[in-house]
Amino acid sequence: MNLWKNKSVLFGVLLLLVLGGATFYIIYKELNGHDIAGTLSHADIRWVAAAVISMILYSIADGVNIRRCLRLTGYQVSVPQMMKYAFAGFFFSSITPSSSGGQPGQLYFMYRDKIKLSHGTFSLLCAFLSYQIMAVVWGIIGVIFIPKGIMSLGGQFSYVFPIGFAINIVTIIILICILFSRRMTILFAYVALRLNRKKNKPGSKNEIMRFFATYRKAAGLMNSNKRVFLKILLTSFVQMSLFHSVPFLCSRALGCDNFSWFTGVCTQGALFLSVSSLPLPGAAGVTEYGFALFFADLIPKHLMGSTMILSRFCSFLFPLIVSGSQLLLLQLNTKCRRAIR
Numbered sequence: 001m002n003l004w005k006n007k008s009v010l011f012g013v014l015l016l017l018v019l020g021g022a023t024f025y026i027i028y029k030e031l032n033g034h035d036i037a038g039t040l041s042h043a044d045i046r047w048v049a050a051a052v053i054s055m056i057l058y059s060i061a062d063g064v065n066i067r068r069c070l071r072l073t074g075y076q077v078s079v080p081q082m083m084k085y086a087f088a089g090f091f092f093s094s095i096t097p098s099s100s101g102g103q104p105g106q107l108y109f110m111y112r113d114k115i116k117l118s119h120g121t122f123s124l125l126c127a128f129l130s131y132q133i134m135a136v137v138w139g140i141i142g143v144i145f146i147p148k149g150i151m152s153l154g155g156q157f158s159y160v161f162p163i164g165f166a167i168n169i170v171t172i173i174i175l176i177c178i179l180f181s182r183r184m185t186i187l188f189a190y191v192a193l194r195l196n197r198k199k200n201k202p203g204s205k206n207e208i209m210r211f212f213a214t215y216r217k218a219a220g221l222m223n224s225n226k227r228v229f230l231k232i233l234l235t236s237f238v239q240m241s242l243f244h245s246v247p248f249l250c251s252r253a254l255g256c257d258n259f260s261w262f263t264g265v266c267t268q269g270a271l272f273l274s275v276s277s278l279p280l281p282g283a284a285g286v287t288e289y290g291f292a293l294f295f296a297d298l299i300p301k302h303l304m305g306s307t308m309i310l311s312r313f314c315s316f317l318f319p320l321i322v323s324g325s326q327l328l329l330l331q332l333n334t335k336c337r338r339a340i341r
Contacts, residue, residue, distance in 0.1 A: 045253075055318065059083065064235055066086065066089075073122065075119070089105065091324050130232045139164075139168070145266045146266050168273060240269070243268075249314075250311040256307065258299065270294065
C-alpha cells in the first residue's frame with residue numbers, strides 16, 4: 001500500500017506542519033527584540049526553576065480535572081493520556097484568539113482515543129467551568145487587595161477589567177445553563193435537528209439524538225456526584241494559584257523583594273481576568289502592557305522589562321514549547337492512539 005495514499009498519514013503530516021509552524025511563529029513573535037538568554041543569565045536559577053515547576057504542576061492539575069470528569073462517565077484514563085489532553089488545551093489555546101482553540105484541540109485527541117464526543121464535550125465543559133469560576137474568584141480577590149486600584153490605572157485600560165469581568169461572568173452563566181439545564185439541552189438539540197434537516201443527511205438525526213441523550217446522562221452523573229465537582233473546583237483553585245505565582249517568582253529571581261506572594265498573586269489575578277478574554281492569541285501585546293501598569297508600584301522600573309520577559313517565558317513560551325513538542329511526538333508515535341475504554 002502506498003503510504004501517501006493513506007488519508008490518516010497525510011492528515012498527521014499536515015497537523016505536524018501546522019503545529020510546528022504555529023509554535024515557531026509564536027516563539028519568534030514573543031522573543032523578537034527581547035534578550036531572554038541575557039535575562040536568564042542574570043536570574044537566580046532557583047526561583048526560575050520554581051516558576052517552571054509551578055507551570056508544570058499547573059498542567060498536571062488541568063489533566064487531573066479532565067481525567068476526573070472522564071472517569072465519572074466510565075473511562076479509565078492513564079496519566080500520559082490526561083497530560084496529552086492538558087497539553088493540547090494549553091497549546092491550542094495559546095495560538096488561537098480568545099483561547100478558542102483549546103477545547104476543539106482536546107476533543108480531537110479524545111476522538112482519536114475512542115472517547116464519545118458527548119462525553120468528551122461534557123468533561124471539557126465541566127473542567128472549563130471550574131477554571132472560569134476560579135479565574136473570577138482570583139480576579140475579585142485581586143481587585144480588593146491589590147495596592148493600586150483598577151480605576152486608577154488611567155487610560156482606556158481602566159475599562160478592560162470591567163469588560164473582562166463581565167465576559168467571564170456571562171461565560172460562567174452560559175456554561176452552567178449548557179451543562180445542567182435540561183431546557184437548554186433540548187434547545188440545542190432542536191437547533192441541531194433543524195440544521196440537520198437542511199443538510200438532509202440520512203442517519204444523522206439518530207446520531208444527534210444519541211449525542212444529546214448521552215450528554216444528559218453525563219450531566220445527571222455530575223448532579224448526583226457533587227463532591228466530584230467540589231474536588232474539581234479545589235483543583236482549579238490550586239491550578240490558578242500556581243499560574244498567578246509566576247510573576248512573583250520571576251521578580252524574586254531578578255532580586256526584587258518589594259511585595260509578598262499574596263500581593264503578587266492578587267495582582268496577576270486581576271490582570272489575567274482583564275486580558276484573558278481578549279481576541280488575541282495568548283493575549284499578546286496587551287498582556288505586556290497590562291503587566292507594566294498593574295505591577296508599576298511593585299517592581300522597580302529598571303527591573304520591569306526583565307521581569308516581564310522572564311514571566312512571559314515561564315508562563316507562556318516554555319509551556320508552549322513543551323506542549324507543542326509533546327503533541328508532535330504523540331503524532332509521530334501512533335502507538336499512543338488507542339482506545340481507553
